[in-house]
Amino acid sequence: MKSPWKVFIVLIFALIIIITTVFGPTGVITIFKLNSKIKAVKKEIVLLEKEKERLKIEVEWLEKDKKSLEPFAKEKLFLKRKDEKVIAVIRKKKPDQGL
Numbered sequence: 192m193k194s195p196w197k198v199f200i201v202l203i204f205a206l207i208i209i210i211t212t213v214f215g216p217t218g219v220i221t222i223f224k225l226n227s228k229i230k231a232v233k234k235e236i237v238l239l240e241k242e243k244e245r246l247k248i249e250v251e252w253l254e255k256d257k258k259s260l261e262p263f264a265k266e267k268l269f270l271k272r273k274d275e276k277v278i279a280v281i282r283k284k285k286p287d288q289g290l
Contacts, residue, residue, distance in 0.1 A: 213219050253260050264270040271277050 211218065215221070253263060269277070
């Protein structure tokens with residue numbers, strides 16, 4: 192007949208192995224979390240590549256069309272000539288408006 196201590200020790204080791212496999216640093220839960228982070232980062236990379244391509248096209252357009260450069264600089268970069276004044280219009284949000 193097996194000693195109760197041997198059975199107890201085997202059960203403890205089995206429990207430790209199961210806990211380590213599920214909750215450990217290389218456990219199942221950690222792997223699922225890391226896989227979801229990998230998917231999110233891949234989606235972000237795709238979005239950033241699209242944004243990069245859009246900006247690249249915009250730069251090429253501005254380099255070719257010098258007439259568009261000044262309005263772009265004024266509108267997007269808030270630049271002005273020395274003899275110009277800037278007027279800022281600040282609109283208050285209405286309570287029923289969202290963003």
